[in-house]
Amino acid sequence: MSLVFDRPLLSEQLTMAATEVLETMFFASVDTASDEAESPVGDRIGASLDFHGACAGRLALSLDRATAEGLASNFFGGVGEGGAEEDSQSVMVELTNMVCGAMLSHLDRNSIFCLDTPKQLEPGQEPTGEIVRDLSLEDGLLRLAFSLQESAPKVDAH
Amino acid sequence: MAFDVMIVDDSPAMRRFIRRVIEVSGFGVGRYLEAGNGEEALKQLEHEWVDIVLTDINMPRMDGEELVTEMRKQDHLMAIPVIVISTDATEARIGRLKQLGAQGYVTKPFAPERLREEIETVLGVTPEGALVGAGMGMDGGDDEFSF
């Protein structure tokens, strides 16, 4: 079984997965979620991850650096030996991995997906994809971008 | 009572997080051993006597499924409880890991209490050292005898 490109469903699942991950693992709260708003500005870091299996695609996300450092400190309970910079990079990687895994397993509980190792986005590069969601955290904006590979049949009308 | 725990995950960040979650959950942990993949874990388990293994699935060289499979083949590792911690929450994967011999499965994201519960269930003991499902007339909890 492969995923059907149902935009509202995917959009909702993406938001849900990200919210769940942020709240349970990073002890952060999500204020509002919206479709892509204005372009985020400032010093931001990001990561992206390819997945394959029942269907293939990519998830990318970005966050301003200060917020990422805050999440890292929540996640690890302090700053590690490698410093805040390294912590926030690894947190972006884990966040991407978990959001993607959570979303895919909620979408299709009977298939097995393989997630590649997440890669960091280049500085200044913002995530792009077929579905883009912005989540507003206490003091920053998390951008999520999700795409399915062309092989997925699209049902875009709702 | 102190448990020795092995955490198997290719992400140092995840290992750090899991360790922290166990620390705050109140279990008396003697030693934390860490491995970056199944192969490293098996190598350490050859001489390290641990009480529980927590493992990720997707890892380079030897993944979590192979690790569980290998552990179930060896007499001294056969009964060491394994809890899989993975973002993969699909029924297919959970079923397969349980079938291979993992006793517990925690899907990421998880709240700290969730991992604590799973460890309690799998080890049969609460962080306070009380037997899970106590009241069966066991007198195992009293350690005050000294001779």
Place this chain on the structure above:
Amino acid sequence: MSLSASQTGRPIRVLIVDDSAVVRRLLSEALSGQPDIEVVGTAPDPFVARDKILELSPDVLTLDIEMPRMNGLTFLKRVMHYQPMPVIIISSLGQAGCSASVEALRLGAVDVLAKPHGPYSVGELSAQLAGKVRLAAAAQVRRDPAARRETGLASLPPRGASGAWCRHLVAIGSSTGGTQAVEAVLQGFGADCPPIVVAQHIPSGFSRAFAKRLNEALPMEVKEAEDGDAVSAGRVLIAPGNFHMLVKKQGGAYSVMVKDGPLVCYQRPSVDVLFGSVAQAAGPDSVAVILTGMGSDGALGMKRIRDAGGWTIAQDEASCVVYGMPREAVKANGVEESVSLSRISAAIDEGLKKPRKSAVSSALPYQKSSAI
């Protein structure tokens, strides 16, 4: 080879693992009066036990086989892998306890003691337990014995006609470490094994579970002996705990007698009692084997069988858990050849084919006579 506590003169250091505080206290008290034994610690469960084993490095462990949290067998497997040491199993006499104990012996535990209960006299327990601790301390315990044995043993090719045998009775005697050794020897034979009788020192109650387990694991019939059982090809008879077993010959066929009687060499069943009867009933028609174990039981019997024309084999020192009984048999000049455990079944097979050293009366070969 490291020196055991009994060889260095310092007390034997014992760790007691039992979930019952009452039993921990009973066992500790039972050992407290022994100047050569020191209880260095007790543990109520396998987790504490593990910590104390690594911290204290005891010489001997007593292990309750039925514990909450982790079953004793599981724990034993880990002990035998990570910190091999002599382990005495403390078990109830129930069916589950007995079969678990037999499995524990297979995994490398050296001895079994029935769990103290009811009006068990502390004096009796004390003597029994202290004796077992001293025997255990002398044992050479190797890592993962079950795994090693299964890979290390070459089994004999299946035999077509047992008519190739010139001798028709195999008698085996063993003690500490013997349940494993007996199993290893029997693994060398198929369903058509020669007639075998075994005297293994084992507490009353456990011999049946031992026979039952071997019967399930091996192709031939293995049975705890009952009085009057026929000794025949394809069958192994194990002497019941707390009874002596003797072989007799009647009308040309062998059978066993199972009898009460005084301890011989502190043992019942006694290897000397069995072997003495074999020397008399079968003499040159027999092959006798003395396996691992503490003490001297069987030495005299081996000598008598050898003198009567039987072929006698001892397990060699390197492969013994305790090289006691085989050594005494060698000293008593009762041993034809000493071979390693992995070679004993082959040595038995060769022994059975050796022409008898002296023709004895008009005894017919066993196979033919059994048809009468």
